[in-house]
Amino acid sequence: MKCAGDIEVRQVDEMAINIDPIQVGGRLTADAMKAVIAYGDGYSVCDNCRKPFRLDYIKKPPIADFHAELASWLSMDACRLVPGARRGFQAVCQGLVSKGDPVILTALSHYTEFLGVESTGGLPREIQKNAENRITADAAAETIERVIREEGKTPSLLFVEGVDYQYGNHHEIKEISRVAHSYDIPVLYNGAYTVGILPVDGKALGVDFVIGSGHKSMAAPAPSGLVATTDEYAETIFATTAVKGDQTGRTFGIKEIAMMGCTLMGVTVMGMMASFPHVKERVLRWDEELAKSRIVTDALLSIEGTTILSEMPRRHTLTRIDTRASFDRVAATHKKRGFFLSSALSKMGITGVIPGATKIWKLNTYGMTMAQAEYTADAFREIATENGLSLSD
Ligand SMILES: Cc1ncc(COP(=O)(O)O)c(C=O)c1O
Structure with a gap:
């Protein structure tokens, strides 16, 4: 039996053309590779962590600025890094979905979206795809109506994929958002195949949450991703803890619950940051x-x-x-x-x-x-x- 230390060198043929559907947008840039080496230690970005003690406030390296830049790049108001798009789904569900709430997904949703809903006891309800394998606003409206009629509850959230993982098709995001908002249902845009690949403007799409995957589409190490939102939802999703140490009265006030305090450290955040100038440029092409x-x-x-x-x-x-x-x-x-x-x-x-x-x-x-x-x-x-x-x- 081999022990965990017996790691073989991974053979990557740099000359090969990779057409793997899930890998290509996540391949690291040379700058990300350098960052991975420089920031390999787990707490490498924490040397200059000063009050308030939270990773997304760190100024050196400029992690705080990176968060602000990501939010404005996506035309959203606030952004946090998360260990993969799936953790973004989970964070949003944690803020908005209670046990027994119906949540709308689509026939093309990824399994991790279902898990996000399940993690807080929500009940996934699917919008069917049409004959062209697209999710339409009409189908979204029908599904919402059906759920309200049959379950007597308005869904607490609607997930829709900017581009789905099965067909790589675009869906009617703006129109679906409009329909969902007419029922006061917030919309989560799954940008796992778009954020970092093509221009994404959350405000223009009319969505409330934009989720991205660093290792799938932002030339970043795994596990990495982001969740961006509007001022309307930031406080709910990024709520800080009210908990005090029971015996000692210690307070942890600045730590965000859904983020488990601090989020991406070391290699993941620095790899993502190092690739970001390239990513910003590549989406324009x-x-x-x-x-x-x-x-x-x-x-x-x-x-x-x-x-x-x-x-x-x-x-x-x-x-x-x-x-x-x-x-x-x-x-x-x-x-x-x-x-x-x-x-x-x-x-x-x-x-x-x-x-x-x-x-x-x-x-x-x-x-x-x-x-x-x-x-x-x-x-x-x-x-x-x-x-x-x-x-x-
Ligand atoms: C459409 C879609 N959404 C979400 C995910 C999960 O992304 P992550 O690995 O960043 O959590 C995937 C992963 O394959 C995906 O294809």
């Missing part, structure tokens, strides 16, 4: 990312039998495809069976496809160079023709 995504999806669509299950034209770099009538047909007789596609791609330096995935699967082109997008498109076409699939123009 979103159109270029879409153009590269379309080069790859056009190539896939040119392969006989391949269909795209995500909305078209693509408005995100994460795409769900159906290759049951193309690559999976090849797999049926290929000596490597279902592993032939991931193996052929890997030989061409393309990684991130789950071995065996030849039916319905997802890829993400985020962060590729134009040359890599063209190379990836050619690679798919080449693997197709080498295996007897025809191409259209």
Whole structure:
């Protein structure tokens, strides 16, 4: 048996093109890597922690400024860092959802959103997706109406994904927010696939909470994320403790309950901060990312039998495809069976496809160079023709 200290060096092929749908937006920048080394000790950012004793007040390194900058970057009023988007969901639920409250989610919500609701005893109720795999304001209104009618309670919160993890589709956020607010239901925008990837303006979207994932979309180490909100909800979500030490009368007043006092320390906060100037700049180049995504999806669509299950034209770099009538047909007789596609791609330096995935699967082109997008498109076409699939123009 190996002991925990016997850690093998992780092999990362820096030259490979990674198309793993969940990894690409979180890869560290060189500056984040340097920060990880410099701030490896757990309490490395706490050397200059002075009154008030809370991490988000630390001025050196400028963690306090980083919080303020994140809030204004998202057009929100207040922001806190959290260990992953999921902890953001939990913090919001902790502030707003009581046991037995219905909470609206969507048919495309991630399981961690459900767990957030469950963590405070809320009852998840789903908005169904339409035939185009999109969540609409009409469907949101129907769900809210149904819940009120059948359960006699107004939902205490509504979750909606800016872009979902299944199809990479955009949903009717502004319209859904308007509908929810007409019932006084606050709206949580799950930006796990948008914050740090494309411009997000919480005020323009009309949402009450913006959640981001650092390790998924902000080029930050795991576990990291953020929760941003408006002045209206900041006091509720970031409520400080009223508890005193029972015997000693000690007070802990400044510590926020949902944040468990202090949040991201060391590597996570510093990695996130180090990448942030790059992240701010990269979201402005979103159109270029879409153009590269379309080069790859056009190539896939040119392969006989391949269909795209995500909305078209693509408005995100994460795409769900159906290759049951193309690559999976090849797999049926290929000596490597279902592993032939991931193996052929890997030989061409393309990684991130789950071995065996030849039916319905997802890829993400985020962060590729134009040359890599063209190379990836050619690679798919080449693997197709080498295996007897025809191409259209
Ligand atoms: C849509 C979506 N939301 C939330 C999460 C959870 O994010 P985190 O790992 O930052 O908690 C994920 C993770 O895969 C996700 O895909």
